[in-house]
Amino acid sequence: MTPHYPDTSLQNPRASAFTARLYRISAFIAAYFLLTLAFVQLQRPDQPLAQPISHYLAGPYSSWLRMAAYLLGFSFALFGIAVRRTFRSPAGTLVMLLMLVSTLSIIITTRFHAPWPHPEHPVSLFDARLHFSSAVITFICAFMSMIVLTALIWRLEAFRRRRFIFATLNVTVFITLVLDPLLLSLQGGLEKLVTLQMLTWQILMIRYLLLEKRTIDTAFPVSAPATAAAARDSLAQRTFARLRR
Incomplete structure (x- = not known):
């Protein structure tokens, strides 16, 4: 008979509220x-829609986008940590690690300018290669985290009616990532499209995790060893208090 361990996440509203706050931010x-x-x-008519996002990191309004990109890395980190607090499992840990790698790589991508030089911002070959490599790592790790987290909650009954939208986003992201290096004339537009798809997935996933929190807490309880250890500590404290009386 499988022992039942209480779900301490439901008994600790403060920790639960903190996790929800991470998701919302x-x-x-x-x-x-x-x-x-x-x-x-919209403010850069000199840059057509098919231009890569990297082109906007130099020139007018570049500081706005650069700050938003740094904050996006912070968003990835918060999302990964919140997922790990929600799913205390190897899959939850993997999602957190992938998002932390994405955080680091997007910071590097933003810090080092694009491989396409801007007249006012010359770019060295090292910076260009580092920028390109870290951008690729960002997209790959973010996509892998999408797949892992979607697979983790796929069998939940509450997730059944949302499978289509998340599966569609996963498939379209994969197709866009495959086409991006093949269609060079549309590379920038595809890069923007996959960014929109990934962040839409992230926002919708956060909304689902917040709406179905109790269902998820029941399906993915706190790991048995951690809960059992906490119960033993509590029992030891009560026993010690009785002996002192």
Whole structure:
């Protein structure tokens, strides 16, 4: 018979509220980045829609987008930590690690300018290669985290009616990532499209995790060893208090 361990996340509203706060801040920053990117695009008619996002990191309004990109890295970190607090499992840990790698790589991508030089901002070959490599790592790690987290909650009954939208986003992101290096003339537009798809997935996933929190807490209880250890500590404290009386 499988022992039942109480779900301490339901018994600790303070920890639960903190996790929800991490999710909300992460979603807010993701939405802020998309709005900033759209604003900069509208304010830069010299840059067509098919230009890569990297082109906007130099020139007018570049500081706005650069700050939004740094904040997006912070959003990834918050999302990964919140997922780990929600799913105390190897899959939850993997999602957190992937998002932390994405955080580091997007910071490097933003710090080092684009491989396409801007007249006012010359770019060295080292900076260009570092920028390109870290950008690729960001997209790959973010996509892998999407797949892992979607697979983790796929069998939940509450997730059944949302499978189509998340599966569609996963598939379209994969197709866009495959086409991006093949269609060089559309590379920038595809880069913006995959960014929109990924951040939309993140915002929708956060909304789902917050709405179905109790269902998820029941399906993914706190790991048995951690809960058992906490119960033993509590029992030892009560026993010691009785002996002192």
